Amino acid sequence: MTQHSQETVIGQVTSVFGVKGWLKVYSYTDPREGILNYRHWTLVLDGKRIPAKLEDGRRQGQGIVIKLKGVDDRDQARAYGGAEIRVATEALPELPEGEFYWHQLEGLEVVTVEGENLGKVHHLMETGSNDVLVVRAATGSVDQRERLIPYLPDQVVKEVDLQSSRMVVDWDPEF
Numbered sequence: 001m002t003q004h005s006q007e008t009v010i011g012q013v014t015s016v017f018g019v020k021g022w023l024k025v026y027s028y029t030d031p032r033e034g035i036l037n038y039r040h041w042t043l044v045l046d047g048k049r050i051p052a053k054l055e056d057g058r059r060q061g062q063g064i065v066i067k068l069k070g071v072d073d074r075d076q077a078r079a080y081g082g083a084e085i086r087v088a089t090e091a092l093p094e095l096p097e098g099e100f101y102w103h104q105l106e107g108l109e110v111v112t113v114e115g116e117n118l119g120k121v122h123h124l125m126e127t128g129s130n131d132v133l134v135v136r137a138a139t140g141s142v143d144q145r146e147r148l149i150p151y152l153p154d155q156v157v158k159e160v161d162l163q164s165s166r167m168v169v170d171w172d173p174e175f
Helices: 032-037 074-078
Strands: 007-017 022-027 040-045 048-060 063-068 084-088 109-112 117-126 131-136 147-150 157-161 166-169
Touching: 007 032, 007 063, 007 074, 022 032, 032 048, 032 063, 117 147
Parallel strands: 109 166
Antiparallel strands: 007 022, 007 084, 022 063, 040 048, 040 084, 048 063, 109 117, 117 131, 131 147, 157 166
């Protein structure tokens, strides 16, 4: 078993585009075109890891279309539909103080300013106006509920401590 460096999912291949091997991708980066800044991808499809090199890409309407090196026709491209796009985490740029990647927030223990444990961040959702933390019950949490908590630094999210894997929120457990 080879040891893989940390990887971060930055998007997903959705479908073929045209007849020359181009693919449509759904980008998780902000802005969406940010996915084009990474040339070396690992595609994960049905448990298989496929190294891929981005040859070209551009914005197309609301989405992004890309061309992978060595994928030159529609039939070859079709084989990559649904693949998760990953890059080495160390390839991601350093964020300014107080900003975090979603993958850094997932798994953090969430406690209220009063010290009540609400569970752990399971994942985040993009809602348009702001991102939302999906917090699921964990060992020691006040109840078994899943909570949707707006990710609003300073207003709701008072502290994120990656070292101790916890986040402090100003949130009423009744919600």
